[in-house]
Amino acid sequence: MSPRADAARNRARVLEAAQEVFAAEGLGASTEQIARRAGVGVGTVFRHFPTKEALLSAVLAARLETLADEAERLAADGDPGTALFDFLARTVEASGPKVAYADALERAGIGTDQVVAPVRGRVTKAVGVLLERAQQAGAVRDDVAVAQVFVFIHGASRAVPTIADDGVRAATLRMMFDGLRPR
Amino acid sequence: MSPRADAARNRARVLEAAQEVFAAEGLGASTEQIARRAGVGVGTVFRHFPTKEALLSAVLAARLETLADEAERLAADGDPGTALFDFLARTVEASGPKVAYADALERAGIGTDQVVAPVRGRVTKAVGVLLERAQQAGAVRDDVAVAQVFVFIHGASRAVPTIADDGVRAATLRMMFDGLRPR
Amino acid sequence: MSPRADAARNRARVLEAAQEVFAAEGLGASTEQIARRAGVGVGTVFRHFPTKEALLSAVLAARLETLADEAERLAADGDPGTALFDFLARTVEASGPKVAYADALERAGIGTDQVVAPVRGRVTKAVGVLLERAQQAGAVRDDVAVAQVFVFIHGASRAVPTIADDGVRAATLRMMFDGLRPR
Amino acid sequence: MSPRADAARNRARVLEAAQEVFAAEGLGASTEQIARRAGVGVGTVFRHFPTKEALLSAVLAARLETLADEAERLAADGDPGTALFDFLARTVEASGPKVAYADALERAGIGTDQVVAPVRGRVTKAVGVLLERAQQAGAVRDDVAVAQVFVFIHGASRAVPTIADDGVRAATLRMMFDGLRPR
DNA sequence: TATGAATGAGATTTCATTCAT
DNA sequence: AATGAATGAAATCTCATTCAT
Numbered sequence: 096m097s098p099r100a101d102a103a104r105n106r107a108r109v110l111e112a113a114q115e116v117f118a119a120e121g122l123g124a125s126t127e128q129i130a131r132r133a134g135v136g137v138g139t140v141f142r143h144f145p146t147k148e149a150l151l152s153a154v155l156a157a158r159l160e161t162l163a164d165e166a167e168r169l170a171a172d173g174d175p176g177t178a179l180f181d182f183l184a185r186t187v188e189a190s191g192p193k194v195a196y197a198d199a200l201e202r203a204g205i206g207t208d209q210v211v212a213p214v215r216g217r218v219t220k221a222v223g224v225l226l227e228r229a230q231q232a233g234a235v236r237d238d239v240a241v242a243q244v245f246v247f248i249h250g251a252s253r254a255v256p257t258i259a260d261d262g263v264r265a266a267t268l269r270m271m272f273d274g275l276r277p278r
Numbered sequence: 279m280s281p282r283a284d285a286a287r288n289r290a291r292v293l294e295a296a297q298e299v300f301a302a303e304g305l306g307a308s309t310e311q312i313a314r315r316a317g318v319g320v321g322t323v324f325r326h327f328p329t330k331e332a333l334l335s336a337v338l339a340a341r342l343e344t345l346a347d348e349a350e351r352l353a354a355d356g357d358p359g360t361a362l363f364d365f366l367a368r369t370v371e372a373s374g375p376k377v378a379y380a381d382a383l384e385r386a387g388i389g390t391d392q393v394v395a396p397v398r399g400r401v402t403k404a405v406g407v408l409l410e411r412a413q414q415a416g417a418v419r420d421d422v423a424v425a426q427v428f429v430f431i432h433g434a435s436r437a438v439p440t441i442a443d444d445g446v447r448a449a450t451l452r453m454m455f456d457g458l459r460p461r
Numbered sequence: 462m463s464p465r466a467d468a469a470r471n472r473a474r475v476l477e478a479a480q481e482v483f484a485a486e487g488l489g490a491s492t493e494q495i496a497r498r499a500g501v502g503v504g505t506v507f508r509h510f511p512t513k514e515a516l517l518s519a520v521l522a523a524r525l526e527t528l529a530d531e532a533e534r535l536a537a538d539g540d541p542g543t544a545l546f547d548f549l550a551r552t553v554e555a556s557g558p559k560v561a562y563a564d565a566l567e568r569a570g571i572g573t574d575q576v577v578a579p580v581r582g583r584v585t586k587a588v589g590v591l592l593e594r595a596q597q598a599g600a601v602r603d604d605v606a607v608a609q610v611f612v613f614i615h616g617a618s619r620a621v622p623t624i625a626d627d628g629v630r631a632a633t634l635r636m637m638f639d640g641l642r643p644r
Numbered sequence: 645m646s647p648r649a650d651a652a653r654n655r656a657r658v659l660e661a662a663q664e665v666f667a668a669e670g671l672g673a674s675t676e677q678i679a680r681r682a683g684v685g686v687g688t689v690f691r692h693f694p695t696k697e698a699l700l701s702a703v704l705a706a707r708l709e710t711l712a713d714e715a716e717r718l719a720a721d722g723d724p725g726t727a728l729f730d731f732l733a734r735t736v737e738a739s740g741p742k743v744a745y746a747d748a749l750e751r752a753g754i755g756t757d758q759v760v761a762p763v764r765g766r767v768t769k770a771v772g773v774l775l776e777r778a779q780q781a782g783a784v785r786d787d788v789a790v791a792q793v794f795v796f797i798h799g800a801s802r803a804v805p806t807i808a809d810d811g812v813r814a815a816t817l818r819m820m821f822d823g824l825r826p827r
Numbered sequence: 828t829a830t831g832a833a834t835g836a837g838a839t840t841t842c843a844t845t846c847a848t
Numbered sequence: 849a850a851t852g853a854a855t856g857a858a859a860t861c862t863c864a865t866t867c868a869t
Binding site: 493503513 | 843
């Protein structure tokens with residue numbers, strides 16, 4: 096294994112550890128904790144991500160990457176009338192109650208972040224496709240913009256995962272996104 | 279002015295400062311900052327609120343108090359068909375993008391907090407009345423429970439205030455709560 | 462009751478409270494605690510004892526006062542051969558394991574304290590009498606000086622009260638002071 | 645020099661500094677002061693000793709370690725009739741007037757401290773040997789138990805070092821321990 | 828490149844002391 | 849004279865970041 100491969104592996108491990116730790120402990124978790132979880136020294140964390148901000152950005156970018164993948168897959172495969180709602184449901188259900196995709200989207204929306212920006216473009220585009228198709232299929236109101244869909248994701252992935260009961264959670268999620276449907 | 283009155287005034291100033299600072303900087307803001315904003319020494323903050331947790335609880339309780347007042351007022355005065363939605367709109371609009379009522383509700387839901395618990399009862403009751411009336415008036419789906427209304431508030435007050443444009447923000451808010459209306 | 466009498470009463474209550482609190486919690490106990498125990502405000506404590514040091518001195522002086530009383534009484538009444546040892550036993554037994562007369566003596570020895578100095582003179586004198594008589598009665602070695610008796614009190618009242626068992630404690634105390642007897 | 649060795653050296657420096665500072669200023673000395681004396685940052689002190697309690701425990705354990713070494717050496721080498729008294733004299737003379745071995749023993753006796761407990765066993769055992777030998781040699785009363793020897797050490801190391809004059813100090817120490825001799 | 832010890836700024840909290848009432 | 853709220857310096861402890869090995 097080349098040294099490069101080793102380094103790349105470490106980077107990935109840190110990123111994964113950071114996701115887990117942030118999800119479990121909130122964004123205030125310490126770098127040491129992340130390093131321990133990744134099985135590396137703190138120095139290694141800082142070698143790959145020069146500041147905590149950078150690490151956070153990378154985590155968020157990774158999350159957005161997943162979102163983009165999901166959205167692109169559904170844009171390719173899915174039934175136009177349901178694909179957007181499938182995407183929304185999956186996205187929110189995949190969020191933990193502590194650190195949700197909400198944070199990813201929130202920061203992505205605010206930050207002029209070099210790392211996050213490009214991925215953000217991808218997600219926006221893919222979700223845009225899902226939205227347009229849903230509107231053409233008459234499943235979503237015509238006056239909804241992509242930005243608003245993100246606001247829905249943000250809100251829902253913050254609030255809905257706090258509901259413990261599976262049935263109630265699913266019903267609430269559906270209700271919240273019903274606001275997007277034509278009346 | 280008796281010393282008691284002065285102390286009460288100081289307590290109120292600290293509380294107000296805390297709300298402002300938390301809103302501006304997030305929940306991680308330092309006690310010193312709050313003291314400075316309130317124009318008092320750190321010691322005074324700690325005299326009134328013996329831990330940072332206690333201060334946070336007090337801030338949240340104060341917010342819930344406002345919510346309860348609003349809900350009770352609308353339960354007394356308002357048009358059954360619109361009062362709940364008026365309440366939701368006001369509540370969310372009064373939330374800043376950083377620290378929303380969301381946090382108040384989130385913590386109130388989770389924490390076994392002696393300070394927050396009683397107020398929580400009041401809000402739940404008053405919103406329950408608004409909800410019931412709205413359902414009787416046919417403005418809200420019959421299968422909606424109070425807890426779900428709070429989830430909507432939580433989500434919306436986190437996400438919606440991130441929208442800068444007044445018109446878009448209002449429209450998005452309306453859409454999100456449209457999910458509660460019968461189809 | 463004249464205001465003077467009131468003030469004097471408060472002074473006495475503070476002093477007593479201070480003794481109790483220092484004994485229970487150690488010398489680090491806070492002024493607030495003492496005030497609470499005395500049933501007065503902190504301000505009153507500071508009116509009577511302008512610094513914590515001053516309060517401490519007063520407590521120590523009061524203790525030394527008690528010692529002096531005891532020593533003088535025994536010098537008047539007691540059997541020359543046993544009076545000194547009676548005095549030592551009482552003094553040490555009256556010490557708690559936390560804050561012993563040891564501290565009083567230690568500080569009295571070191572401090573150039575205006576409050577403590579005069580009482581110190583009284584104790585020294587009275588114990589000196591007890592010592593001299595004991596020596597004349599052949600109960601104590603001739604080469605013992607008063608200062609050394611105080612060292613014995615200091616050490617014993619620090620260490621001996623840590624023994625829980627009454628019998629063992631008494632025996633140990635006796636042994637320690639046996640060092641003062643002629644061989 | 646490996647980083648481990650350096651770290652160990654720093655740990656030792658901190659421990660040594662703590663001993664000096666505690667001896668000079670009393671147990672209330674601040675962590676900053678200790679750090680300064682050790683020539684390291686505060687963070688380093690806390691890295692090695694996560695609480696002030698832990699640092700204190702370590703200091704006490706180190707002192708007991710020294711005591712144990714001394715006692716074991718004398719148990720191996722010394723003249724049965726004098727070894728115990730040599731040990732006592734050295735121990736007390738090595739104590740400063742501010743923080744004596746007294747504190748170590750006091751705390752060791754009281755605390756259920758994981759750090760101090762094991763060393764305590766060693767000292768007790770070694771002093772037990774010295775005591776038994778002294779008793780067999782007729783130099784110490786038969787009814788003295790090890791616990792009582794520690795009470796003597798405690799008392800003497802608190803009180804005796806307050807005597808400035810070398811001759812008087814030695815004489816007083818001898819007298820105090822003479823209580824242990826048969827009459 | 829990786830490690831983890833060291834750093835020190837900053838956060839929370841306590842407490843002797845002051846001072847307006 | 850008494851009260852207790854206010855003050856702020858100082859103490860303990862945390863953590864992002866640096867750097868010697």
